[in-house]
Amino acid sequence: METTKCFYIGAMDRLVHPDLKDVSLAAALHALADPVRLDIVAKLVECPCLNASTACAQGTPKSTISNHLNVLRAAGLIETSVEGRERINRLRCTDFDARFPGLLATVLANKA
Amino acid sequence: METTKCFYIGAMDRLVHPDLKDVSLAAALHALADPVRLDIVAKLVECPCLNASTACAQGTPKSTISNHLNVLRAAGLIETSVEGRERINRLRCTDFDARFPGLLATVLANKA
DNA sequence: TTCCATAGTTCGGGAATGTTGAACTATCCT
DNA sequence: AGGATAGTTCAACATTCCCGAACTATGGAA
Numbered sequence A, B: 001m002e003t004t005k006c007f008y009i010g011a012m013d014r015l016v017h018p019d020l021k022d023v024s025l026a027a028a029l030h031a032l033a034d035p036v037r038l039d040i041v042a043k044l045v046e047c048p049c050l051n052a053s054t055a056c057a058q059g060t061p062k063s064t065i066s067n068h069l070n071v072l073r074a075a076g077l078i079e080t081s082v083e084g085r086e087r088i089n090r091l092r093c094t095d096f097d098a099r100f101p102g103l104l105a106t107v108l109a110n111k112a
Numbered sequence C: 001t002t003c004c005a006t007a008g009t010t011c012g013g014g015a016a017t018g019t020t021g022a023a024c025t026a027t028c029c030t
Numbered sequence D: 001a002g003g004a005t006a007g008t009t010c011a012a013c014a015t016t017c018c019c020g021a022a023c024t025a026t027g028g029a030a
Helices: A025-032 A035-046 A062-074 A093-099 A103-110 B025-032 B035-046 B062-074 B093-099 B103-110
Strands: A078-083 A086-091 B078-083 B086-091
Touching (some): A025 A035, A025 B025, A025 B035, A025 B103, A035 A062, A035 A086, A035 B025, A103 B025, B025 B062, B035 B062, B035 B078, B035 B086, B035 B103, B062 B078, B093 B103
Antiparallel strands (some): A078 A086, B078 B086
């Protein structure tokens, strides 16, 4: 067998967290421009640590949650760390606010 | 002929401008989450009146511009009025800011 | 008035994205 | 080991986006 099946490259152990300077404003807004992701972010303000199952309304498919968390992570909005068999997600408030001053606060303030 | 061919219903003469209370935060962010549309909005701050051709970088296809302006209009960000054979687009700053206080200003401030 | 140039919309099809069930990896607990 | 839990990846389908071509509409020139 000459090729190895490579599941989970850089995923299970090495989650990629971008440098905020590589995140464009459009990408940041895109990440926030979705009701499900807005809810996740708002929830993370209340409970600073959420795993995938608790991040979304129950009933949301696992793969969908995984996708949304990927988008948020790629936009520099959350960081994910592996904790046993779960992944803990936290907001990257400081980093994000340094790159886009006031943006997250304004969005959240407008998110009734 | 029993049916009339109805191009331009509510388009050429009756452009639809939504009530801002019917615009969701996600929709507003989605409208802003695109480099081309961000440029249009930023340009409208400088020159308060733009037609379709002057709104975008030259070379952008007409149908694409038309689409982007539709998205911005549907999000309550711009208003369009027919002026002779062109359509003049203006920002709905006041309306938008009443619905989403500070959002437009913060986004534009971050769009350096 | 007829013709032409300009301004922008609508349509259609291909490209790019988003969604989600199924299969999989990984870890913890008996 | 075996099972339960947590989440990722894949693949297929669905939705959205992009843009050329055809069209409507208006204004001005011949």
